[in-house]
Amino acid sequence: MLSPFGQQFKDNGYQMGNDRDAPIFQQAAYWPVTFRITPVWHRESTSRAQVDGSNGPGGNEATVTTHGFDWSGLDFHTGGTLAKNFSFYVLPSSDNTGAFHFESVWARMDNIGGSSWFNVKLGKFELDNLLSEKRILTLTNEAGVYQNYHFQPATETPGFYTFGIGDNQDGLEWMGHSKDDRTRVSAALLSSNDGSPGLPTNRGYGGYFAASRAFEVGSLGLQRVGAFAYLGEAPTYYQSNLTTTTTVGTDGDGNPVNSTTTTPYAGTGVGNKGFQRYGLIGMWYLKKFDITTIYFHGVDNAYLGLSLPSTSPLPAGAHSPSWNGGLFESHYMFNPQWILINRYELIRMSQQALPVVAGPYVPDVSVPTSTFGNIDVVTFGMRYYPFISSRAGFAYHAEYSILRQRNVSPVTSSDLTTSSLLLGFDFAF
């Protein structure tokens, strides 16, 4: 999380406000760019992964553990001012194979009309989340994102509709704040494509709204509370699909064996159905200890919740799934170089998309329990910065995270547990 000064600096378009914010006041050789990458050793374990066995390929469950040396993706951050009150941010980012995409691409007009209440941003950007997933302190597979920011009910087919508050989104944002940044509000109009380029899914839009207020509590200093909401829609089927047939081998008679894949044509998604996310956040500072608390509530339309085209009938007893979530993240900062991290997230389904019937999960028919898909994740971590510099960063990072999701193991519909241990160097220059 940002310090009060950092938050104000960001909200003011990376400007000090001293009439020297245009780049012409910087040394000609200065280019605001940094890269960040993290070489690590990590261990991943899944308690009930699908494996081959007596029941055939993929017919059994077993604990699968992998470990070894690895590295993260690479981020190139560049941002700053183009001129006074014109700021930008561009972040080419790769996965750890080196495949690049643009994580952020935006420009912003700041302090329009001389008012800190009028700032307009256009492009792909992080939503106005007080608890930023892009500045997250944890790095493991389970805890490298906030589960609540990305949760979708277990009845939804992966890839049918993807959405995450933690994902950078494409759109237009108005943001305003008081001069001292104690009060902040924002509203964004966003394409319903979860930040993907090229209008890949549909012609729908969503809206994200956030507001927060900081207040002083005696010697404890500033505390902040806020609320946010995302109201969006996503397509449930496509007007047109591209069918591709490829030969994947030959049969016993030497005849080709073909495989057919169907890919929707970009922008042809229709049958939009709605989804909603709401949250309340509190950021509490108690000297060297701070804690962030968030309450979440989410609702998906039944068609999205079951990954069904809106033209098809819903299964008997189908509902719009809804859930509640909580996040508690605490930090203890011994000093600016050494920080301990703890986080607990929980997600509880309050309404399943399908009727509850004891037994295994039967897609489009029933779920085994009312807790189907519930998540608990606990994370502990430590970061130590051997030096503090405004021009480079280096941290020893150690972290352990364990996640349990109820009744979603692939074969037996038992609880699925995954854990991750990570040790590494996190550096930026």
Add this chain to the structure above:
Amino acid sequence: MLNIKKLCLNVAVMLILPLAAMAQGGDQPAAKPSSHMESHIGNLTGHSEAGAQLYYRYCWGCHGARGNGDGENAPYVTPQPRNFVAGTFKCRSTPTGTLPLDSDLYDTLGRGFNFTNMPSWAALTAQNRADLVAFIKTFSARWVAEKPVDPIPIPAEPKLTVESIKHGGELFQKLECWKCHGQEGRGDGPSASTLTDSNDQPIRPYNFTSSNRSKCGKTNSDLYRIFMTGLDGTPMPSFADVVKPEDAWDLVHYLRTLQVNNASPELALWETTPEGKAIVTAKKVENTYTGSGVKP
């Protein structure tokens, strides 16, 4: 027994005499900075221990771990960050050569320094800023050896008239303000390129046409205070001994008319006169946007 008494006496004399001599002055050692300081701003009391935590989070990158302005960013910052060890401060309500009040430093933290890399720290709490003021005072022995004196009086601003503006313009010539600030107040006087601060670093005179914010505030009272206190550590002297209060106010009124890009009562009144309108119009024609968003 006698010898023991004598020995004790001798030891006592050896210990006490040097201390007494030091207390008498003459060879008095220089005062050392105190590791514990407080600040008092209104109802707030700042504590240096709390301020240290904040300083080493927010300030040391420019001002340095020892407060002497040699932080890792200092080579890239112009003007250079303040050296707190010297205990010399630009923005004061107290006479030149004296320490500022705690409230002066507190106000500076909240305001920042326009046209420098020192931002406003208004995002911090009032208590945070008071704590920082207390900690800044631990760097210099001046805070131990000296006490801030009373602030200079600022009489009520007289009524704005065309005559006061004209008289201010005459003073601008008479006091040779133009030598540094230029005839049009653009900071381009004949001496401008030769000026250095107390660290022998080049320093530019204030360009009145660039903004209506000076380093030490934006109100007329702030401008008045700058004349009378000077900006210690810079070539801007105090005029307290050579300018009468009413003259200083006239000068304030005149300087506002140099800020042709910022509306003010002084500029509006000045433009009602044929002479003033002609001058202001001519200056505005010369002003063009640089493309940087900053008016020249």
